[in-house]
Every structure is written in C-alpha cells, then in structure tokens.
Amino acid sequence: MLGSVDVLQNPTLGDLAVAEQIQPPSVTVIVRGLESAGLITRRVDADDRRNVRVRTTALGRKEMAQIRRRKTEFLERRLAVLSEVDQHTAEIVASFLETLLEDE
Numbered sequence: 452m453l454g455s456v457d458v459l460q461n462p463t464l465g466d467l468a469v470a471e472q473i474q475p476p477s478v479t480v481i482v483r484g485l486e487s488a489g490l491i492t493r494r495v496d497a498d499d500r501r502n503v504r505v506r507t508t509a510l511g512r513k514e515m516a517q518i519r520r521r522k523t524e525f526l527e528r529r530l531a532v533l534s535e536v537d538q539h540t541a542e543i544v545a546s547f548l549e550t551l552l553e554d555e
Contacts, residue, residue: 452481456491456505457515463502490514 455470456462462470468478482505485491490511496502507515530541 452478453485453490453507453511453515454518456485457507457512461504461506463496463504465502467505485511 452467452471455467459466459470464475464478464482467482468475471478482491482493486493486505489508491505491507493503493505496504530538533541
C-alpha cells in the first residue's frame with residue numbers, strides 16, 4: 452500500500468481501497484500501521500472534511516527508494532544469468548509491456 456500512496460500522491464482512503472482492491476476498513480487498519488511506522492501522514496481533506504488524505508513522509512519515500520532498488524538489483528541478477536537469446540526475449544517482452552502500460 453505504501454507504493455500506492457507514493458504513486459497516487461495524496462490519495463483519499465477511498466482512492467487507496469480502489470487501487471488496492473480491498474475494503475475500506477482494511478485500508479484504515481493498514482494506514483494506521485504505516486502511520487505508526489512513520490511512513491505516511493494522514494490529514495483531513497481541506498476541501499471536504501469527510502475525507503482523509505494520506506501522503507508519504509521522508510522516511511516513507513526513503514523506504515520506497517530502497518524497495519525499488521532491491522527489486523532492480525534482484526531483476527538485474529536474474530537477467531544476468533540468462534542466455535543472450537533469453538535476454539533478448541526479455542527485452543522484447545519488457546518493451547511490449549511498456550507499450551501496453553503507456554495507455555494507462
């Protein structure tokens with residue numbers, strides 16, 4: 452969920468429920484945990500006080516950067532052991548997936 456908060460930038464709890472495809476009460480529980488860990492902050496929406504918005508903290512952004520770095524390092528290690536043919540195939544697949552995601 453931290454990744455969704457980071458990508459959506461200041462989402463409501465409802466936005467997070469939709470993005471994560473989970474029920475709002477579950478979002479509330481997870482957000483409390485992330486807030487307790489100092490990874491996000493919660494604020495009442497200035498325009499609609501019925502909504503709460505969340506945002507990553509500096510610590511949360513640092514954690515996201517570390518997660519992304521570890522994922523990249525993992526993929527680099529896995530790709531490095533592939534044959535040249537398989538590496539080329541992986542490039543084609545990655546390019547195809549990027550094209551699919553451009554429309555999102």
